[in-house]
Amino acid sequence: MPSPAHESGFNAITLCFSSWVSYKPRMFAFAVQRTNYSYDLIRPSMPVSLSVPSEKLVDEAMYFGTVSGRNEDKLVTSNAGLTNGESVPVPRLSSAIAAIEGVVDQVHSTGDHILIVTRIRSLLAARSTEPPLVSVAQRTPGFEVLRRSGQHRLAVPTGSHEFW
Numbered sequence: 001m002p003s004p005a006h007e008s009g010f011n012a013i014t015l016c017f018s019s020w021v022s023y024k025p026r027m028f029a030f031a032v033q034r035t036n037y038s039y040d041l042i043r044p045s046m047p048v049s050l051s052v053p054s055e056k057l058v059d060e061a062m063y064f065g066t067v068s069g070r071n072e073d074k075l076v077t078s079n080a081g082l083t084n085g086e087s088v089p090v091p092r093l094s095s096a097i098a099a100i101e102g103v104v105d106q107v108h109s110t111g112d113h114i115l116i117v118t119r120i121r122s123l124l125a126a127r128s129t130e131p132p133l134v135s136v137a138q139r140t141p142g143f144e145v146l147r148r149s150g151q152h153r154l155a156v157p158t159g160s161h162e163f164w
């Protein structure tokens with residue numbers, strides 16, 4: 001999301017609280033905790049870009065999810081490869097297997113988070129058969145945990161089954 005105070009112009013945050021919430025119009029929502037720098041950045045009609053990572057981006061996903069934009073310009077310090085957005089002036093991660101571009105439509109208060117509902121402008125998918133990284137609970141069968149930090153575990157599905 002845009003972050004005017006940063007040299008890169010943007011801040012990146014790792015999210016697991018997210019879901020489609022409407023087909024027509026196409027809408028996607030995610031929740032941001034009030035203590036996060038990203039919470040301070042959310043504005044009405046703001047353009048946002050959500051990149052879906054695979055295993056290749058596991059270090060970036062953990063970095064964006066454990067370091068705050070209050071202390072670092074994460075898109076500079078991580079050296080994450082970026083590609084310009086197609087329908088919004090916000091970059092996506094070049095190695096992402098999919099991306100959702102949209103603009104903030106509604107913001108709802110949900111306890112210690114806010115729920116940000118976006119109106120989708122573009123859905124982009126790479127030609128990839130890699131499974132997405134998922135955030136799992138302790139001892140989730142069928143997943144291999146690749147990185148752990150506190151309550152957060154990033155995992156991929158195990159076994160030979162086709163994910164897609």
Ligand SMILES: Cc1cc2nc3c(=O)[nH]c(=O)nc-3n(C[C@H](O)[C@H](O)[C@H](O)COP(=O)(O)O)c2cc1C
Pocket residue numbers: 011012013014015016017018031032033034035036037038039061062064065066067068069070135149152153154
């Ligand atoms: C796997 C994973 C999932 C996360 N999911 C969320 C989430 O859904 N919402 C949220 O506010 N923070 C979530 N976090 C924590 C934030 O990414 C983390 O607090 C981050 O440092 C906030 O960055 P910011 O201060 O630059 O906004 C998650 C972290 C990880 C590692």
